[in-house]
Amino acid sequence: MVEPVGTPGVAALDRRKVLLGLGLAAMSGIAQARMPKPVVPRISKDRFTALVPKHVGDFTFDSESGLVLPPSDALSDRLYDNLVTRTYTNRAGQTVMLLIAYNNKQDGVLQIHRPETCYPAGGYELSEVRPIEVPITTAKALPAQVFAANSDERNEVVLYWTRVGERYPRRWHEQRWAVAEANLQGIVPDGVLARVSAIGNDKGAITPMLSGFVRDLHHASGDHARRLLFGQI
Missing domain, CATH: 1.20.5 (Single alpha-helices involved in coiled-coils or other helix-helix interfaces)
Structure with missing residues (x-):
């Protein structure tokens, strides 16, 4: 019924x-x-570029070319809001190449453009990637990595670091965990990959020069740039 x-x-x-x-x-x-919500506002490309100092220690900005770059694709456009590439030279004729890739919303896939990926894609063979602590102040050091990249055309020594929020992951799984941990706190962290390199195959001599450049970059950067590149260090 x-x-x-x-x-x-x-x-x-x-x-x-x-x-x-x-x-x-x-x-x-x-x-x-x-x-989870982003905690760092998006930065325009022009403003971000202006934050990167043109004078680092005794090195001066020279050009924007000559660097090994990540492969360009649709994913790379989403990964990074800002990509700065520069070469710096000093009076002694030394050259340091700087690459900074930044995004205010890091989703854990920064690994796709780690130097271990883009250098082999460019035809380079890599030495073992080793951890290194770069002294920034008397009390703090930056967790980074260093390796040699060799090809038929040139050899480079590469030093780089990644920052995801307040973490400095060296491995892919560490990056994923840094993002997941921030998400559990209701945060979408920002992320940066910064790389300095120099042409040559004398890793023992070039690595201290690159470390010194990174330390001088920290000192030469303003508060905002220092926070973006180095976090709380």
């Missing part, structure tokens, strides 16, 4: 539907409120 419209059974069913709908809406609102 079909129960007439307006009877108590139908009214109860309608109330259950309304309560269920309200419950689902409330759960959706809570989930949305708990979604």
Whole structure:
């Protein structure tokens, strides 16, 4: 027997539907409120470029060419809001190449453009990638990595670091964990990959020069640039 419209059974069913709908809406609102949110505002390309100092120790900005670059694709456009490439030279004729890739919303896939990936893609063979602590101040050091990259055309020594939020991951799984940990705190962290390199195959002599350049870059940067490149160091 079909129960007439307006009877108590139908009214109860309608109330259950309304309560269920309200419950689902409330759960959706809570989930949305708990979604991780970016904590660092986006920076325009011109402003970001202006933050990078043109004078680093006794090195001076020379040009924007000559660097080994990550492969360009649709994903790379999403990964980085800002990509700065520069070469610096000093009076002694030494040259240091600097690459900075930054995004205010790091989703954990920065690994795709780590130097261990883009150098082999350019035809280079890499030595073992070794961890290095770069002294920045008397009390703090920057966790970084260093390796040699060799090809038929040229040899380079490369020193780089990554920062995800306040972490300095050296490995892919460390990067993923840094992002996940920040997300659990309701944060979408920003991220930077910074790389300095010099042409040559004398790793023992070039590495201290690159470390000195990184230390001088920290000192030459303003507060905003220092925060973006080095975090709390």
